[in-house]
Amino acid sequence: xxxxxDVRGLPCPQPVIKTKEALENAKGExxxxxxxxxxxxxxxxxxxxxxxxxxxxxxxxxxxxYIYTKEYSLTPDKDxxxxxxxxxxxxxxxxxxxxxxxxxxxxxxxxxxKTLINAFIATIKDLSVQPRxxxxxxxxxxxTIEGAETQPYLRELEEKGIELLVCGTCxxxxxxxxxxxxxxxxxxxxxxxxxxxxSKVITI
Amino acid sequence: xxxxxxxxFHTTHFSLKAKKVLEKSGMQFETIxxxxxxxxxxxxxxxxxxxxxxxxEKILDEHNVQIDSIYRWKIDEDREKKKKFTFV
Numbered sequence: 152x153x154x155x156x157d158v159r160g161l162p163c164p165q166p167v168i169k170t171k172e173a174l175e176n177a178k179g180e181x182x183x184x185x186x187x188x189x190x191x192x193x194x195x196x197x198x199x200x201x202x203x204x205x206x207x208x209x210x211x212x213x214x215x216x217y218i219y220t221k222e223y224s225l226t227p228d229k230d231x232x233x234x235x236x237x238x239x240x241x242x243x244x245x246x247x248x249x250x251x252x253x254x255x256x257x258x259x260x261x262x263x264x265k266t267l268i269n270a271f272i273a274t275i276k277d278l279s280v281q282p283r284x285x286x287x288x289x290x291x292x293x294x295t296i297e298g299a300e301t302q303p304y305l306r307e308l309e310e311k312g313i314e315l316l317v318c319g320t321c322x323x324x325x326x327x328x329x330x331x332x333x334x335x336x337x338x339x340x341x342x343x344x345x346x347x348x349x350s351k352v353i354t355i
Numbered sequence: 356x357x358x359x360x361x362x363x364f365h366t367t368h369f370s371l372k373a374k375k376v377l378e379k380s381g382m383q384f385e386t387i388x389x390x391x392x393x394x395x396x397x398x399x400x401x402x403x404x405x406x407x408x409x410x411x412e413k414i415l416d417e418h419n420v421q422i423d424s425i426y427r428w429k430i431d432e433d434r435e436k437k438k439k440f441t442f443v
Contacts (some may be wrong), residue, residue: 247443280441
């Protein structure tokens with residue numbers, strides 16, 4: 152007879168916490184803990200060792216780990232508080248990315264669209280909330296070059312610490328590489344990775 | 356501290372025309388959304404240095420661009436640039 156504890160799919164430190172609860176409830180009866188990944192298994196093993204509970208065997212099947220303990224007696228004065236520090240820090244997200252892929256905002260009137268994109272960038276620089284990154288592609292790169300109405304606003308954003316990634320291929324295509332006035336020349340790898348890592352991408 | 360004149364227009368067509376006319380004249384100006392404190396309406400305005408206000412008015416008048424209102428905007432730009440913000 153053994154008590155089953157299913158911790159599959161639980162985020163850290165839940166697997167260890169569940170194991171601890173089970174240890175206390177099972178009162179010495181062997182446990183079977185089922186975990187769905189190696190990290191949880193390692194953490195549970197470490198916790199069991201720390202608690203003085205011997206592991207009988209660990210079996211792996213289809214990527215799932217079956218941890219069998221032997222019978223045990225818990226030392227009553229032992230502090231079984233699992234350490235929170237065993238969990239890796241949550242994956243850091245890079246915040247909001249704005250993806251600007253043309254030199255105007257919206258469709259219909261180019262004249263209005265150009266004024267709108269200028270106004271958009273002039274406005275975000277003054278807001279109390281800021282994106283982490285702005286990516287420029289295709290004719291969007293024209294907003295970053297010297298002489299562009301938006302260039303001083305973008306410089307201001309850059310000085311605040313907002314990352315501006317400007318597609319180098321696009322600058323080359325329009326023959327504007329020498330005229331970059333804000334941001335840094337970037338590539339498809341950085342731009343696509345930045346977008347994928349962002350918690351939110353706003354496409355203009 | 357810098358003092359600007361914020362010039363608003365009755366319609367977006369007038370604000371776009373003002374932009375064109377002022378670009379041709381070589382005057383220093385910016386077309387920006389009307390700051391919230393002056394009007395809750397959605398629209399563009401021209402931001403020019405207060406000293407240039409009369410000349411700009413003259414140019415716009417010559418080109419039949421109708422002005423709605425002119426506001427005086429005194430702003431500490433260095434302080435504005437250093438204003439705190441949060442990343443979202």
